[in-house]
Amino acid sequence: MNKKDSDSPRFDLIELFFFAYRDFTGDPDVLLDELGFGRAHHRVLHFVHRNPGIRVSDLLDILKITKQSLGRVLKQLVDEDFICQEPGALDRRQRLLYTTEKGTEFCAQLSKLQSQRINKAISLMPDGSDEIVRQFLYLMIDENDRSEVARLIGKQTD
Amino acid sequence: MNKKDSDSPRFDLIELFFFAYRDFTGDPDVLLDELGFGRAHHRVLHFVHRNPGIRVSDLLDILKITKQSLGRVLKQLVDEDFICQEPGALDRRQRLLYTTEKGTEFCAQLSKLQSQRINKAISLMPDGSDEIVRQFLYLMIDENDRSEVARLIGKQTD
DNA sequence: AAAAATACGTCAGCTATGTTGACTTATTTC
DNA sequence: GAAATAAGTCAACATAGCTGACGTATTTTT
Numbered sequence: 001m002n003k004k005d006s007d008s009p010r011f012d013l014i015e016l017f018f019f020a021y022r023d024f025t026g027d028p029d030v031l032l033d034e035l036g037f038g039r040a041h042h043r044v045l046h047f048v049h050r051n052p053g054i055r056v057s058d059l060l061d062i063l064k065i066t067k068q069s070l071g072r073v074l075k076q077l078v079d080e081d082f083i084c085q086e087p088g089a090l091d092r093r094q095r096l097l098y099t100t101e102k103g104t105e106f107c108a109q110l111s112k113l114q115s116q117r118i119n120k121a122i123s124l125m126p127d128g129s130d131e132i133v134r135q136f137l138y139l140m141i142d143e144n145d146r147s148e149v150a151r152l153i154g155k156q157t158d
Numbered sequence: 159m160n161k162k163d164s165d166s167p168r169f170d171l172i173e174l175f176f177f178a179y180r181d182f183t184g185d186p187d188v189l190l191d192e193l194g195f196g197r198a199h200h201r202v203l204h205f206v207h208r209n210p211g212i213r214v215s216d217l218l219d220i221l222k223i224t225k226q227s228l229g230r231v232l233k234q235l236v237d238e239d240f241i242c243q244e245p246g247a248l249d250r251r252q253r254l255l256y257t258t259e260k261g262t263e264f265c266a267q268l269s270k271l272q273s274q275r276i277n278k279a280i281s282l283m284p285d286g287s288d289e290i291v292r293q294f295l296y297l298m299i300d301e302n303d304r305s306e307v308a309r310l311i312g313k314q315t316d
Numbered sequence: 317a318a319a320a321a322t323a324c325g326t327c328a329g330c331t332a333t334g335t336t337g338a339c340t341t342a343t344t345t346c
Numbered sequence: 347g348a349a350a351t352a353a354g355t356c357a358a359c360a361t362a363g364c365t366g367a368c369g370t371a372t373t374t375t376t
Binding site: 018122136 | 165166167168169170171172173174175176177178179180182201204208222266269272273274275276277278280281283284288290291292294296297298299300307311
Binding site for chain 2: 351352353354355356
């Protein structure tokens with residue numbers, strides 16, 4: 001008869017999650033817009049930057065979108081010299097993806113904005129909060145995907 | 159010269175936020191799809207349910223979309239009897255929005271799914287974590303909008 | 317060496333959800 | 347009575363997702 005059982009509604013967190021994510025993703029929009037890009041471009045650029053030399057098919061797995069959806073934005077990013085492609089050394093069918101200098105620089109601007117928002121929030125909270133937050137977000141991911149995400153995030157780039 | 163300054167990149171949280179939010183919003187998709195609805199319908203239904211008698215213009219403010227975007231999904235929700243409209247008692251220009259019984263029931267199903275995910279995550283974490291998480295999400299919201307969101311969430315419906 | 321599988325790209329067309337700007341109707345306020 | 351407001355609607359458009367089919371280069375399997 002415990003009220004806080006696993007079904008009890010969490011309207012507060014549901015709504016906070018909605019508003020928080022909206023503002024979090026809203027930060028980069030201004031910069032993206034100036035270049036005629038959208039959030040789809042941001043995601044592609046981000047994950048290529050974080051996984052240099054990633055294969056197209058692995059990027060599709062991460063983003064969980066179709067080849068066509070990716071193709072459209074990837075083409076623009078390559079055409080405008082934010083991303084470059086290199087044939088794989090072992091398997092020349094592959095087009096391994098890398099950010100160009102321009103792409104890397106732009107990517108840094110975008111993650112700086114998002115990191116500032118995160119760091120500002122964390123700085124107003126008790127010590128150790130970032131570990132709690134990280135744990136919460138991790139546990140919100142589908143159980144089957146967690147280890148994959150952990151592997152992905154494990155790559156420290158700073 | 160502190161490394162953890164307000165600009166230092168938080169790739170881990172940026173990516174966790176992305177994956178967590180995707181899976182969090184993914185839960186209701188199956189049920190929505192069965193009725194031919196999408197996430198836009200979910201958001202409208204949710205905020206009408208949580209704010210019975212809300213005016214159309216206030217709903218627009220919450221969702222930050224245009225009248226046309228809202229109109230499209232709202233019309234479907236009204237046509238299929240998930241939401242009903244009543245002229246305002248004081249100002250008959252208003253069409254105050256309410257969920258029907260059918261709408262309320264469906265809404266409960268959707269938030270149950272999301273609450274389960276949240277409660278499962280929280281249950282695996284130290285005591286007091288939900289307060290930390292709530293605080294974090296709140297602080298991720300644009301400073302200007304926080305009080306408005308706080309007011310909105312303050313309405314306890316359970 | 318031929319056949320099958322794989323990695324990637326591309327074509328056509330569709331859907332959902334957002335946008336702008338202009339206009340109408342009913343109602344309330346000045 | 348005139349102006350402002352709440353809401354609905356029309357046309358047209360953009361972004362970003364989708365499906366299914368097909369082409370090409372390359373690697374793997376038989």
